[in-house]
Amino acid sequence: MNSMTKIKKNFSWFYYCKSTALIVPILFLFLEEQLGLTVADILLISGIYYLLPMIFELPFGMLADKFGQKKILSLGLILQIISCAVLIFIDSVLAYHLYLISIAVAQCCYSGADMALLKSAFVANHKSNTEFQNFVIDLESRFYFVGILFLIIGCIAYFFAPKLAFVLQIILFATGLLFLQKLPECGKFIAKQSVLSQIAQEKNRLKLVIGFTLMNKAYLAIWLIGVIFGSVVLINHKTIQSQIASLGQFNVLITLGVSFVLGNIASSLGAKYFLKFCQKMPNFQRQLAVLIVLFAVSYALLSTSDWFILGFLLLCVFKASFRPFISAELTNRIPFQESIATALSMLGLFTAVITSLIHIGVSFFYQDVVYGNWLVLAVASALLVVLFVIQYKSQPNWSFVVSKNPLTKKINAISYEDNQLYFDQVYPTEHKDSLVGSVDYANWYFNATDELKIINKNNQVILRAAYYGSVHLSDIQDGSKIYEYCDKILSSFKNLGMQNGTMLKHYRLAQLPTIQEIFHDQKNIKIINNFLTKTIIHGDLHPDNIMVLGDDAKIIDWDLSGVGYYWFDVLTLLSHPRNNIDTKDMFVLLNKYLVEFDDEQWLGILMEFVLFKKEQLLKFSKFDKKLQKLSEDYMDKWRYFNELLIANNDKM
Structure with missing residues (x-):
């Protein structure tokens, strides 16, 4: 049977x-x-x-x-x-x-x-x-x-x-x-x-x-x-x-x-x-x-x-x-x-x-x-x-708005066409040229030619991907699962740079802040200068942009992607307040995908990075109240890293 x-x-x-x-x-x-x-x-x-x-x-x-x-x-x-x-x-x-x-x-x-x-x-x-x-x-x-x-x-x-x-x-x-x-x-x-x-x-x-x-x-x-x-x-x-x-x-x-x-x-x-x-x-x-x-x-x-x-x-x-x-x-x-x-x-x-x-x-x-x-x-x-x-x-196709971004005017929607469910990100027409590059990077990452598509409709540009469900990485509380997802994602981005390094020069640069804008401690700047290998990066790799589907994790929201420094995605993902990863696992992944340092050195880098993120979000919080709350969460993350640093110094 x-x-x-x-x-x-x-x-x-x-x-x-x-x-x-x-x-x-x-x-x-x-x-x-x-x-x-x-x-x-x-x-x-x-x-x-x-x-x-x-x-x-x-x-x-x-x-x-x-x-x-x-x-x-x-x-x-x-x-x-x-x-x-x-x-x-x-x-x-x-x-x-x-x-x-x-x-x-x-x-x-x-x-x-x-x-x-x-x-x-x-x-x-x-x-x-x-x-x-x-x-x-x-x-x-x-x-x-x-x-x-x-x-x-x-x-x-x-x-x-x-x-x-x-x-x-x-x-x-x-x-x-x-x-x-x-x-x-x-x-x-x-x-x-x-x-x-x-x-x-x-x-x-x-x-x-x-x-x-x-x-x-x-x-x-x-x-x-x-x-x-x-x-x-x-x-x-x-x-x-x-x-x-x-x-x-x-x-x-x-x-x-x-x-x-x-x-x-x-x-x-x-x-x-x-x-x-x-x-x-x-x-x-x-x-x-x-x-x-x-x-x-x-x-x-x-x-x-x-x-x-x-x-x-x-x-x-x-x-x-x-x-x-x-x-x-x-x-x-x-x-x-x-x-x-x-x-x-x-x-x-x-x-x-x-x-x-x-x-x-x-x-x-x-x-x-x-x-x-x-x-x-x-x-x-x-x-x-x-x-x-x-x-x-009645037409079998339908679409409805899930959320709107008052700052970028981007609309997230769920659509159903030709017996297929999609996650759509709708942008004003002027974003079309930048989105073409986003599709290239995403499909390169997924090793597919149709994972993401661009659709012109009603004077709008739609970045269309398959619907991956409603569970974000930020929803996960299981530490072992979070480690597996983060490990898999960071590994895939790192491998892209190794396998396709000669092709990177043909693609646009990601719009990232300079090292000096993020870090002010010369010791930290010196450390970061060791990670200047370029690859395709997402540019906004936070846990809410990662959808969990069974044992797999899918990345959405590719409009900021481009060629950039790998360390930016690593720090964005691992230091985010909504990433419930265990601190021990965070240090393991930092050492695995960047370079091996002691916890004190990493804490110094992380504290400057989250402080930069906090200040960056405050600039735009007047457009979106959710950013105000996230900015406060980053400040709480800074305090947590600071407590770890003090505790680490006391042990010494």
Whole structure:
């Protein structure tokens, strides 16, 4: 059995076991018969806790992307175990309160995290979006088939002992926990970070997700179509259960059980044949159109007394088809692999809010609580047609601004064109000539001809690179990892000078300050004069210009690059306040890439260098308040180096 087959098998069983299929058909009866709750009590209590997903949905999605989906999914399963345990051991209305709290928070844990975990495994194994979508739809088909067995077992267990069904459900959750642990965590390296760094990174991650969602009309339209589908299905399922229960004149439990089984059979077959249709007709627009027609037909039949049962079965077919289809499509279209759970949980949060508003609105004119309402069908169908047209006509390309530099007028943006995600730096037209050189240096560094490109668009010049993610070197707190990244970067720049020394004369000089502008101590100037070998340098090699991607590090912002002194990049990187490198490792790299000196000599050089940086930033702080803070950080760095120097002299 190959790796992907094992992943699919383990995820499938995890997906089956996290469901509440064993207790779904009997929970209503248990609350009435064992806890003495009325229908009004159940609706009121459940309505209160409906707000919990609005509170916890997004935070849990962000935590899943930050610390790993498996941890959050495990928490969800543990909470579900607790939810059933309280119904077993507490014989009062308190049990239902605790059950709803645990279940609601557990669902927030699952929101986005399960699909993010599965998607990362498909990406890691080089599987296509179509393969991902096909598996998700097939999984839904098999889930409803397996659910039939769970439903029957749950009803039989309740018949013999009401609490036995909840004991079996706990065993099922625990089994799901075992299968979850067998799944690989295929996401990117999750670095140790300071609290402030974590907060800043999560704000940036959320900003990217919101920017992508708002700027992508097609994505918004598909999501809203899913919201309408889900809302109407939920409304009708509540009324359908009431109608079906009234048909059971001799045994409500048997009637509900049979209806759930028939519904699951219809759902399983519906998802199965919809998958075959998708495979034969791999056109998203046609697939979505079929779902809209199926929605309208099933809803229309539900609104008649003669065709009610057929409408119910078609609704089950529709439900099992649209849920995995829309879910997979929304997941596949998220371009930020490190933020899938965040994006999906954000959509889940807004879905909960909109669904709640739809339910409240429908309640005012929903005349027949059993068979639905033709006005609801007409309004929903009209909205679906409008959204279908919007997503059909929307351009697949999009772009949004991430940040602006008030000093240089440079704009950083994320763009999506031709199924590729880019990091764009937009400059005024007068920067074009200097950017041509930047592209040459960057591509030389990357040993590629298309790593960076220049694009002229709307009287602006765009320096375009591939999108490398949202984690900067400044976000990393793990000392060993920081050392590895810095070592790799400094080594690559040094090798450029050695391998291409004869070609350097053909390229522009980097705009650097003179040695005398930086250093005033003659001893330090004499030392620096030993490092005058020229190579291609970045010119602004600070930790925020280095993106961490797994075990690799990518450099951005090449507009100041050129031929210059290698020591400038070395000191810029290693002395920067946002570089969390260990002091010991900093000295190791200084000795490795420049020349071996004792710590006292290096501290003298570093103190003058950071003091120069501090003064340089102060000159421009009136244009950007962030530079004022960075200037203060450099001063703190100078004080730290000074303390080390004093401590070193005391030892002598």
